[in-house]
Amino acid sequence: MPDPTTEIWFRLFNEVGIIEQLARNRFEARLPAGFVLAQFTVLNHLIRVRDGQTPLALARAFQVPKTSMTHSLAVLERAGLVRLEANPGDGRSKQVWITDEGRAFRDKAIASLSEDIAPIARAIPQAEIAALLPALERLRKLLDAARDAEPHKPR
Amino acid sequence: MPDPTTEIWFRLFNEVGIIEQLARNRFEARLPAGFVLAQFTVLNHLIRVRDGQTPLALARAFQVPKTSMTHSLAVLERAGLVRLEANPGDGRSKQVWITDEGRAFRDKAIASLSEDIAPIARAIPQAEIAALLPALERLRKLLDAARDAEPHKPR
DNA sequence: TGATTTTGATACGACATCGTACTATATAGT
DNA sequence: ACTATATAGTACGATGTCGTATCAAAATCA
Numbered sequence: 424m425p426d427p428t429t430e431i432w433f434r435l436f437n438e439v440g441i442i443e444q445l446a447r448n449r450f451e452a453r454l455p456a457g458f459v460l461a462q463f464t465v466l467n468h469l470i471r472v473r474d475g476q477t478p479l480a481l482a483r484a485f486q487v488p489k490t491s492m493t494h495s496l497a498v499l500e501r502a503g504l505v506r507l508e509a510n511p512g513d514g515r516s517k518q519v520w521i522t523d524e525g526r527a528f529r530d531k532a533i534a535s536l537s538e539d540i541a542p543i544a545r546a547i548p549q550a551e552i553a554a555l556l557p558a559l560e561r562l563r564k565l566l567d568a569a570r571d572a573e574p575h576k577p578r
Numbered sequence: 579m580p581d582p583t584t585e586i587w588f589r590l591f592n593e594v595g596i597i598e599q600l601a602r603n604r605f606e607a608r609l610p611a612g613f614v615l616a617q618f619t620v621l622n623h624l625i626r627v628r629d630g631q632t633p634l635a636l637a638r639a640f641q642v643p644k645t646s647m648t649h650s651l652a653v654l655e656r657a658g659l660v661r662l663e664a665n666p667g668d669g670r671s672k673q674v675w676i677t678d679e680g681r682a683f684r685d686k687a688i689a690s691l692s693e694d695i696a697p698i699a700r701a702i703p704q705a706e707i708a709a710l711l712p713a714l715e716r717l718r719k720l721l722d723a724a725r726d727a728e729p730h731k732p733r
Numbered sequence: 734t735g736a737t738t739t740t741g742a743t744a745c746g747a748c749a750t751c752g753t754a755c756t757a758t759a760t761a762g763t
Numbered sequence: 764a765c766t767a768t769a770t771a772g773t774a775c776g777a778t779g780t781c782g783t784a785t786c787a788a789a790a791t792c793a
Contacts, residue, residue, distance in 0.1 A: 556589060633742070
C-alpha cells in the first residue's frame with residue numbers, strides 16, 4: 424500500500440462510493456418503477472435552477488456525456504414529464520421544459536424521499552451532517568477543477 | 579422544499595453523488611481501457627481481505643446483486659485476472675482466486691491511482707480528510723443497517 | 734430415505750451509460 | 764460570400780447493472 428495520506432484518501436473515496444450506492448438504491452426504491460435517480464435529478468434541476476435550458480447545458484451541469492443526457496430526456500419526454508422544443512435562438516439546439524406532470528412527479532418524489540430520510544435524520548444529529556458539508560463542497564470543487572486541468576474528454 | 583434538516587440531507591447526498599461520479603471518472607481513466615471500477619475493486623478486495631471466497635460472498639461484500647457479480651467475475655476471468663474453481667466443500671458454489679496477472683494488474687492500478695490522488699492530496703490537508711471519515715463511516719453503517727430493516731430484496 | 738425447501742450460480746432480457754460517427758446549423762476566417 | 768471549423772443533437776453499438784427465471788446441489792424434515 425502507498426503512503427498513509429494516500430491510504431486516507433482511498434478510504435474516503437471508498438466510503439463515499441458505498442454511501443452513494445446505498446443512498447441511490449434507497450432513493451430509486453422510492454421512485455415509480457422504471458425511473459432511475461438520474462431522471463429525477465434532471466426534473467429537480469429544471470425546477471430548482473430553471474427550465475428552458477438546452478440538453479447540452481444540462482449534460483454539462485451534471486457532467487455526463489451529451490448522449491447520456493439525450494437518453495435521459497427521451498425517457499422523460501416519453502413519460503410526458505418534459506417537453507423538448509426547438510430553440511428559437513439557435514436552430515441546432517432545443518429547449519427542455521418541465522410539464523405539469525413533471526412537476527407533480529418531482530413533488531411526489533421529493534415527499535417520498537423525505538420520508539425515507541426522516542428515520543435516518545433522527546439517528547444522526549443535523550449538526551454532524553451539516554459539519555460535513557463544507558469539506559465535501561471543497562473536495563467536490565477541487566475534483567471538478569482538477570478535471571479541467573487534465574487531458575480530458577469533451578462533454 | 580421540506581424542512582431544513584431534510585434539506586441538509588439532500589445536500590449531503592448530492593455532494594456525495596457528485597464526488598463519487600468525479601472520482602470514478604478519474605479512476606476509470608487510469609485503468610486499462612475496457613475495465614471499470616467495479617472490476618478493480620473486486621481484485622483489490624481479493625488481496626486486501628482474502629481470495630478463495632465464493633461469488634456470493636463477494637456480491638454481499640459489495641452489496642450488489644449476485645448476477646452483477648457473476649458478470650464482473652466473468653470479465654476478470656476472461657482477462658485472466660482471476661480463476662474460478664469448484665468449491666471442494668460445496669458443490670453449488672465456486673471459489674474465486676486471484677492470479678499473478680491479477681496481482682500485477684491491481685498493483686499497477688494502485689500505483690496509477692495514487693499518482694492521480696497525489697495532486698489532490700497536496701491541495702487539501704490530510705487532517706481535513708481524516709476528520710471526515712468517522713462521520714462518513716457512521717453514516718455508511720447506518721444506511722447499511724437501515725437497509726436490512728426495510729422490506730428489501732435479497733442479494 | 735424421500736420429498737420439500739433453501740441456496741449458489743447462471744442464462745436471459747431490459748434498461749442505463751457512454752464512445753464513435755454522423756447530420757445539421759452556426760460561427761470564424763479569408 | 765465561401766470555405767473551414769465548431770457546436771448541438773442523435774443514431775448506433777458496446778458494455779455494465781440488475782430483475783426474473785431456471786437449474787443443480789445442499790439442507791431440512793417428515
